[in-house]
Amino acid sequence: MTVQEQLSISAPTRGVSPVELYDFRRPTTLAREHTRVLELAFETFARQWGTQLTAKVRVMSQVTCELVSMHNYDEYAASLPATTAMVLCSIEGLAPKAVIQFPTSAALSWVVNMLGGTGGGGVAERKFTQIEHALVRRLMEDALEDLHYSLGSLLGAPMSVDGIQYNSQFAQAAATQDLMIVSIFSIRVGEHTAKATVAVPAEALLPQLGEANPTSTTANAKQLIHDQMAWVPVDVSVQLASARVVPSMILGLKVGDVLPIPHPQHRPLDVAVDGHPLARAAVGANGSRLACVVVNGPAATIEEKTA
Template sequence: MRIEERAPGHAPAEAERRIEVYDFGRPATLAREHARALELGFETFARQWATQLTDKVRVRAHVGLEQVSLTTYGDYAGSLPSTTTIVACGVPDSEPNTIVQLPLSAALSWIIQMVGGRAVDVVDERALTPIEQALIRHLVTDALEGLSTALGGLLPRGLAVAGIQYSPQFAQLASAGDPVIIARFSLRLGERTVPASIMLPAGPVIDRLSSATPAAPVENAPALIRRQVEETAVELAVRLTPHRVHPADILGLSVGDVLRLPHAADRPLDLVAGDVPVATAAVGTSGARLACVVTAITASHDHAAHSEELR
């Protein structure tokens, strides 16, 4: 990111403008087909997760997918509460790179219900005991199996719980600038609704998505660009020769004033598309409507050169 230097005499708002350099190697958003595939997979997982939670926590659960987005690990970690349940996951013999996150108070409440206790709202958050960690590991392990099935091979095989942490600031599972895919959920168990999220590394997931839905061959790019240009709607307008006036002349206009235009009465009008002349035309009619009759096509050297580039 570059920050413009403040120049003497410039207004503070102008001097503090920031220019964000776009990195094509790390796109800011998911491709539409990739986002849709992930949304379908996470929605399927949400239904399966709700069934698992209902069975294990012994309270009717509903899990809804709120959002799927592409962001950086630093932004994701900064969006989490200062204390929460971060279940780090990964494949054996490798660094964990996946997170299942849920509120620590919700995890403590679920544990009480899993061992036969009554539903209570836990206020004092604390670290989980070894037995409580084992219960949460078991709960998340089943969720990971459902996630792998729902996403259809986008996750590596053998994904398992690697550890549990409580501070997003200390759970350094990736560099701050690394792109990650975030799925945010709302979990309603009984009368209580809490947020939860799942983080996946963007690189491997997008690579697998691209392999499953390959893009069009590069050699087809010129034809695709030409088709896109040809199918994009543009506005056509019929224009007289413009006449330059001073602002005082415009402010002094009143009803009945006559403006002399530098357009000869026998000269055709200009047919323009986005202020670019494309043809000349004469005024005509079509039924009860005004129309224009094209009299000549304007073909500039620049247009011809641009057409050759598209070919």
């Protein structure tokens, strides 16, 4: 009996969500450290893409990165509209392709603006003509350069536009279980806003991200602790020898009282860290400020206490 069958027998059917199998050998979630690195890269791409659209479409444009996540290709394709523009991009050395997806109506309005029109929002979803295809492809080639620049060392392999597909269910950019890094964007061109996605094969990016929680060897733990402690700030004070008194004497102190200190006049002051004397020093000056000249180092002081 499987887990699903057992749950269906022992638990009430009303209000029970279906059980989904999870393959721990291929986790579909990103580590927090990896997510932050990818978010910064795709935010850089969003700024570059918005600037490029403004220059090419000649209308003030803004692109915002909203979410970065990881899904298998089947889940990603299922989340897209049935009719949409999917620019398939080849990555050298990899079979899966990257995808830049956006509504065809949004791309058609960009083309209208590029050709001197007003770019109205009433454009229907349809395939591109040859001229529209050439203009959109050129826009995507420039966007692909921005994407490669933004990813930097995360993606060293060259990328190129392979083609444009219009059916999300028929466009086979990768195998159904191949993991994809999916980023969702909001594109605002003039008064019109559209959603777009960029999907990059995870195997192209994850190796460069490294381990999520890297560990270091403990063979040199002593040296590491020593190096770290050497840069921890501490408070250093120069003190007279302490005097032991009874509480009644402290409570009865008033202005003008003389409190004898058992510190010989010829003896240097104690240099203390956190109340522990480590060296001895004579009173001096450094310009207009008081200073102390160390006359007995920490090693000698420790030897005297031990003796």
